[in-house]
Amino acid sequence: MPKLCCFVCLITILFQLTNLASSKRQQVPTPPLPLSPLPSFSQLKWQQRELIMFLHFGVNTFTDSEWGTGNENPEIFNPLGLDANQWVNTAAEAGVSLMILTAKHHDGFCLWPSKFTEHSVTHSPWKHGRGDVVQELVNAAKARGVDVGLYLSPWDRHDPRYGHDLQYNEYYLAQLQELLTRYGDVREIWFDGAKGSNAPNMSYYFTDWFAMVKELQSSINIFSDAGPDVRWVGNEKGFAGSTCWSTINRTSLSIGNGSIVDYLSTGDAKGTDWLPAECDVSIRKGWFWHKSETPKKLSELLEIYYNSVGRNCVMLLNVPPNTTGLISETDVQRLREFGTAIDTIFSKNLAENCFVKASSQRAGKGGGFGPENVLDDDHLRTYWAPRDGDGISDDHWIEIRAADEGLRFNVIRIQEAIGLGQRIKRHEIFVDGKLVAEGTTVGHKKLHRLENGVIDGHVVRIKIKESRAVPLISSIGLHFDPYWHPNRQSLT
Structure with missing residues (x-):
């Protein structure tokens, strides 16, 4: 009988200790409820980059133009000193973790050997037609731990299928599949609505394009005026609105609609979609390299930084390679100054011991x-x-x-x-x-x-x-x- 009492007492004590431990666990404070809409994992990672780089490069680099006609001879593309390692090193030293290349601009010239067109590096003298600018960037970026993004212009001034909805959309999707299956992980794909006033009428199958992108690369962010992951800020000056919500209503957005730029810039406090803004701007006046242009002053770049990163956005800074295939030394130096300035300002938090x-x-x-x-x-x-x-x-x-x-x-x-x-x-x-x-x-x-x-x-x-x-x-x-x-x- 005494042994039974001792056993009952032991069980009772263990039960009480278990309840006490359970009670203590239940008292651990829980976080507050989230407030929808919320960012995805890939959107959060994108936001934390803060500064990313655009590389406008192609036949326009050799014709001293911004918008090519589509009639350029591929033989003009011959960047004899092209060194993607120099591009990536320049970016990495400035704190850039993502570089977006214009794989195809409005002129339709492809910087990779697409099997769906002859208007590409395959028919250029560069590397005797065996070159691939996209692959060169991917290889260099991987070596430095930098991520890659790609821009494939919806407007194509060269391809005869443009203006024929079904044929061109099939062509465009075919090239998307090439880019998103050949080159490993692509972290951002860039779409825009740029199109000349005299361009043929054309309906882009954006819904199909976006679905294909997500099928091929589940962790990618899709940029456009209407997202679905990253939205345009509404201008090419690099400035966001002084009020800038990451939330917005996607149903109010459409690609290429110039009447919504103010809404894009500010977002919407009552927005139902998480769609943060990206601020694109070039280090020079133009987007492609021009011998007559020089980079912006350091003070201008810092002003842009405060009005983009400092307003809840990511700054997309275009730095165009020149005809040699290198980022010009003046641009390299300015980027180095810019990166040093950001580090000088923000590496020390004066409040840390307060x-x-x-x-x-x-x-x-x-x-x-x-x-x-x-x-x-x-x-x-x-x-x-x-x-x-x-x-x-x-x-x-x-x-x-x-x-x-x-x-x-x-x-x-x-x-x-x-x-x-x-x-x-x-x-x-x-x-x-x-x-x-x-x-x-x-x-x-x-x-x-x-x-x-x-x-x-x-x-x-x-x-x-x-x-x-x-x-x-x-x-x-x-x-x-x-x-x-x-x-x-x-x-x-």
């Missing part, structure tokens, strides 16, 4: 959603979340407090935990109680380059004035930009 406090935090102190998360190295999965029950219209704030010596900075960075949706609609920033900046959306990254220049301060408070749901801030940075001189124009 004290952080907030208006409230989800699940209380130690719950895993405290304000200290905004200063760690994870800018996506860890974040500060306000307390449960706080209304979305309440003023939420988070504060950076410096040591006695204070801080000296002229750039303020804010990032949202966009994996759970884009939320912030309006915010204000105060330094030592004085309003220094205000804005609307934040998204992946908002950069405030302070209009009055450098500030010396001790307390930086960010107030969220309005949001679609409880705001989730993943990262805050205070930075010093030595290139920013708001009261005088840079000569660089």
Whole structure:
């Protein structure tokens, strides 16, 4: 009988310990609910690239033109010094992780040996007709760990099938299949609606094209005016709207529709689709290389960066190879300066050793959603979340407090935990109680380059004035930009 009592007591104690452990597990704070729509895995990876590169290259490079006629003789294409390793090294040194090549531009000339046309490198003198620019880029990029994207122009001024819907769409799909099956993983495919006013009437079977792309490359991002993965920002200056939502209504979009550029630039707070914007711009005036042109000033490139990456977008910078088949040394140097400048500004977070406090935090102190998360190295999965029950219209704030010596900075960075949706609609920033900046959306990254220049301060408070749901801030940075001189124009 005593043994039985001891056994019952043991069972009772084990049961109680199990319940206690289970109770503790149940008390672990859970994350807040996501706010739809949400980004896909490939969209998140694309957003984190921030700076990517375009390579406009083809027969236009040799004719000093932007839009070819389609009547160019393939024999003019002969880049005797072509070195894709130089392209990739130039990109990688500037922090670029994705390069998009114009495999075919509007002139219809193909930079790979397509078996569906003779208007390609096969009939050029370059490498005696045995060259393949796409393969050269893929090989060089793989060696440096850089990803590749491709542009296949829907408008084709050379092929006689253009203007005949069925025949041309079959031709276009055949070339898509070549590009997406021969060259390994392609991370972005670029479609646009560019077409001359005198071009034949032509219906593009975009739905079929996109379906084929996703069948062949499931992790690829499709870019066009209407997505479905990445949208055009609505201009070729590289500037997004000061308000820029990653959300938008795809049903309101169509490719080649010039009347929707403002909507593309700002997005839609009530949008039902996650479709972030890409800002395309060229390092020179033109998209193809022209001997008479020079690269933009460093100050111009930084201005574009702040108004693209700093407005919740990805910056797509075109850097065209020249007739030799190399990126010109002036462009190489400017890209090197640009990459160095970005690293100089943002490699150091002046707030990293500061004290952080907030208006409230989800699940209380130690719950895993405290304000200290905004200063760690994870800018996506860890974040500060306000307390449960706080209304979305309440003023939420988070504060950076410096040591006695204070801080000296002229750039303020804010990032949202966009994996759970884009939320912030309006915010204000105060330094030592004085309003220094205000804005609307934040998204992946908002950069405030302070209009009055450098500030010396001790307390930086960010107030969220309005949001679609409880705001989730993943990262805050205070930075010093030595290139920013708001009261005088840079000569660089």
